[in-house]
Amino acid sequence: MKFSPPAEKNPDKNRLRNLLSIFRYAFLVSVLSLGCLETPRLAAARLPQDEVDALNLITKKMGANGWNFNADSCGEYLPRVQRTDPDRNITCDCRFENNTCHITSLKFKRFNLAGELPPELNQLRYLKNIDLSYNYLSGSIPSQWASLQLEMIALLANRLSGNIPSYLGNFTSLAYLILSSNKLDGNLPKELAELKNLIDFRINDNNFNGSIPDFVQNWKQIKRLEMVASGLEGPIPPSISVLETLTDLRISDLNGPTHGFPMLITMTGMIRLILRNCNISGELPAYLWTMKSLEVLDVSFNKLVGKIPDTISADRLRFVFLTGNLLSGDVPDSILRNGINVDLSYNNFAFQGPEQPVCQENLNLNLNLFRSSSMGNSSRRILPCKRTFSCPKYSNCLHVNAGGKDVIIKENKTTLSYEGDGQEEGGAAKYFLNEQSFWGFSSTGDFMDDYDYQNIRYTETRWISWRFDRWLRIPAYLTPVGGSDSDLKLCSSGKKKGTAYVVAGAVAAACLIATILGILWWRGNLPGKWCRKKGNAYSDLC
Numbered sequence: 001m002k003f004s005p006p007a008e009k010n011p012d013k014n015r016l017r018n019l020l021s022i023f024r025y026a027f028l029v030s031v032l033s034l035g036c037l038e039t040p041r042l043a044a045a046r047l048p049q050d051e052v053d054a055l056n057l058i059t060k061k062m063g064a065n066g067w068n069f070n071a072d073s074c075g076e077y078l079p080r081v082q083r084t085d086p087d088r089n090i091t092c093d094c095r096f097e098n099n100t101c102h103i104t105s106l107k108f109k110r111f112n113l114a115g116e117l118p119p120e121l122n123q124l125r126y127l128k129n130i131d132l133s134y135n136y137l138s139g140s141i142p143s144q145w146a147s148l149q150l151e152m153i154a155l156l157a158n159r160l161s162g163n164i165p166s167y168l169g170n171f172t173s174l175a176y177l178i179l180s181s182n183k184l185d186g187n188l189p190k191e192l193a194e195l196k197n198l199i200d201f202r203i204n205d206n207n208f209n210g211s212i213p214d215f216v217q218n219w220k221q222i223k224r225l226e227m228v229a230s231g232l233e234g235p236i237p238p239s240i241s242v243l244e245t246l247t248d249l250r251i252s253d254l255n256g257p258t259h260g261f262p263m264l265i266t267m268t269g270m271i272r273l274i275l276r277n278c279n280i281s282g283e284l285p286a287y288l289w290t291m292k293s294l295e296v297l298d299v300s301f302n303k304l305v306g307k308i309p310d311t312i313s314a315d316r317l318r319f320v321f322l323t324g325n326l327l328s329g330d331v332p333d334s335i336l337r338n339g340i341n342v343d344l345s346y347n348n349f350a351f352q353g354p355e356q357p358v359c360q361e362n363l364n365l366n367l368n369l370f371r372s373s374s375m376g377n378s379s380r381r382i383l384p385c386k387r388t389f390s391c392p393k394y395s396n397c398l399h400v401n402a403g404g405k406d407v408i409i410k411e412n413k414t415t416l417s418y419e420g421d422g423q424e425e426g427g428a429a430k431y432f433l434n435e436q437s438f439w440g441f442s443s444t445g446d447f448m449d450d451y452d453y454q455n456i457r458y459t460e461t462r463w464i465s466w467r468f469d470r471w472l473r474i475p476a477y478l479t480p481v482g483g484s485d486s487d488l489k490l491c492s493s494g495k496k497k498g499t500a501y502v503v504a505g506a507v508a509a510a511c512l513i514a515t516i517l518g519i520l521w522w523r524g525n526l527p528g529k530w531c532r533k534k535g536n537a538y539s540d541l542c
Contacts, residue, residue, distance in 0.1 A: 046071040047092065047101050054123035055090075055103065062108070062137060063115030074101045086110045093126065102126035110134040117160075119144040133157055133178070143167050152176035156202070160184055169194040180204035180226065188232075193218045202226040204250075211235070211256065217242050224248040234279050235259035241266060247293070250274040258303065261285055269293050276321070277301040289314050300324050300343070300444070308332055319428060322347065323368075323444050331358045331372075336365060343368040343429040343444040351375040352384040359385035368429040370442035383433060398439055 048071075055069045069076075074092035091105035103124050113135040119142035121127065127148055133156035140162050141153070151173055160182040168177075169191025176199060185207040193215035195201075199222060208231040216225070217239035223246060234254035241263040247270055260282045264270065271293050280299065283306035288297065294314045300323035307329035308322075317340060324346040331349055335342055336358060342365065351373040352358050358367060369384045401407050401418040409416050421432065421441060433440040 046099070047074060047103070051103055051124055054120055057120050058106075058118045058124075059108070061115050061118040061120065062113045062132070062135070064108070064111065064113055074103075084110065091129075105129040105131075107131040108135070113137055117142055117155075121145055122147045124148075128152070129176075130154070140165055141168060146170040149173045152178075154178040155182065157181040162186070164189055164192070166191045168192065171195065173197060175221075176200040178202045179206070180228075182206055185209065185231070188213050190215060195219065196221070198222050200224040203230045204228040205230070207231045209233075212237055212251070212254075214239050216240060219243065221245055226250040228252045228274070228276075236262045236275070236278065238263065240264075243267065246270060248272045251278055252276040254278045261304075264288075267291075272296040274298040275302070280304060282306075292316065295319070296446070297321070308335055310334055319446055321429070321444060331356070331369075333357055336363060336367070338364050341366040341428040341446070344372045345370040345442055345444065347372050348374045354385050356385070366429045368442060368444060400439075 052069055052071055052073070055073070056067070059067045059069075069090075073090055074094065076088070076090045087107055087109040088111070089105070089107040090103060091107075092101040093104045094101040096102060104126055105128060106124075107129075109131060110133075113132070115137060116139040117132075117137055121130065121142070122144040125148070128150060129152040130150065131152065131154040133154050135158050137155070137158040138160065140160060141155075141164075143165065145153075146167055150171055152175060153171070154176065156178050157180070160179065161184065163186035164179070164184060166189040169189065171177075172194055174195050175197050177195070178200065180202045181204065183206070184203070187210040188203075188208060190213070192213075196218055198219045201219065201222060202224070204226050205228065211233045212227065212235075214237045216222075216237065219225075220243070222243055225243070225246060225248070228250050229252055232254065234256035236251060236254070236259065244266045246264075246267045249264075249267075249270065250272065252274060254277070256279060258279045258281045261280055261284065262275075264273070265285070265287045268291065270291050272295060273288075274296065276298050277300070279302065281303040284299065284304055286309065288294070289309050289312045291314050293316060295316050296319045297314075297317065298319070298321040300321045302325055304322070304325040304327060306327060308327065308331065310332045312334040317337065320335065320340065320342045323343045327344070327347045328349060331344065331352060345368045349369075349372045352369055358369065371382055373384060399416050399418045401420045403421065404418075405420040407418045407420065409418060419434065419439070428444070428446045430443050432443075
């Protein structure tokens with residue numbers, strides 16, 4: 001007698017079984033097709049010999065010694081321990097026919113290369129990004145580079161000289177042009193107006209002439225614009241107001257006529273705004289204190305008047321530098337935010353006595369009030385928040401171990417005591433008084449591109465008691481070596497130094513492991529937690 005199998009009590013169970021079977025089959029097929037079948041192509045991908053020859057010639061012209069590249073140099077890079085270490089990276093695109101790779105990005109940073117910018121770069125026909133920052137390269141940008149579809153040129157901290165060539169306007173695909181810290185001079189050529197794809201333009205620390213050009217209004221996609229100590233003159237052109245995509249605007253040290261604050265109300269995504277020493281007069285616009293994304297506001301050393309508002313809705317503000325203006329009124333509680341750095345030194349605010357909120361010691365912020373008021377006698381004006389102040393002795397010399405601890409050093413058979421200030425944090429906005437030996441300092445500023453929000457002070461004025469109404473100012477400057485970095489994360493065909501065969505081996509190994517796991521799962525030998533649960537309604541399907 002034959003018995004028919006009992007009818008499935010739960011039709012949903014049968015449907016789920018079929019779905020799981022289909023999924024297992026699809027998983028195995030995808031592993032085989034997308035993983036294993038790709039291995040031979042990766043293993044054979046190499047650079048053409050003409051690009052290898054060009055690469056060796058290019059690096060030789062830049063002054064590199066002992067660098068030898070071959071067809072397997074794609075993805076080659078030198079691992080770095082610190083951000084200031086040399087950085088070499090060759091990025092390739094290996095998706096071309098006949099298993100061919102082409103160089104798309106070169107990065108040779110911090111190698112002290114002392115040669116010239118190589119015209120032969122145009123032989124790398126697929127090159128899009130070039131970063132030669134922090135070297136000693138000289139000359140000018142070669143006109144031959146215009147034949148490339150370059151998207152980034154980063155030549156930060158080199159020895160380029162002369163004018164920016166007018167043919168740079170032919171590089172219409174450029175999105176990043178970084179020429180800071182060189183010896184460039186002359187006017188900015190009007191042909192730069194054609195660079196309508198610019199996202200990032202930096203010419204800090206150069207010797208340019210003339211005014212900030214009006215053609216910056218053509219750069220409608222720009223997000224970062226830097227002209228700090230560039231040599232250019234003011235005023236800031238009103239047309240800058242049309243650059244609504246700006247998130248980072250830095251301009252400083254402009255000579256020229258006094259002018260009002262530029263109209264920036266449409267730049268709602270502004271994160272860093274620096275208009276330091278730009279001959280700006282009048283009041284700060286109220287909308288600045290409502291910018292939701294604003295983190296850094298530096299309008300120090302201008303001729304600004306008015307008051308800080310009682311209400312500030314710019315919730316992300318971390319650094320506010322109002323140093324060296326003519327601001328007045330009380331210091332409102334609205335600026336005293338948790339973790340903020342605020343410098344109000346050298347202004348005309350109302351005198352802040354020890355009973356004022358700004359003088360409370362339990363505030364979790366860095367606040368510099370040195371000479372922030374023009375009221376009161378000379379000593380109290382210099383040191384607000386002090387109930388009384390008297391100097392028991394005067395001196396005309398001081399030994400300070402800047403940034404370090406107290407040390408005793410013998411010089412010419414004389415023992416000298418150097419007092420340290422390294423234990424004092426909050427240098428971005430701070431004034432400090434050593435009440436035992438009666439000396440102190442006022443510090444302001446922030447290294448903006450070192451990924452350290454607390455940072456080390458970059459401008460410091462030390463003062464010691466000279467007479468009761470006179471103070472000795474000793475400026476000290478810490479110059480950033482790597483203060484700005486144009487490093488961009490780019491897609492690479494490889495990570496460490498080696499050939500495409502290493503990549504292929506890794507892919508093949510991953511393929512084999514995934515295939516074995518897929519087969520075991522398909523056969524039911526790898527049940528998951530969901531399947532192992534006792535009493536699970538569908539545990540018999542695993």
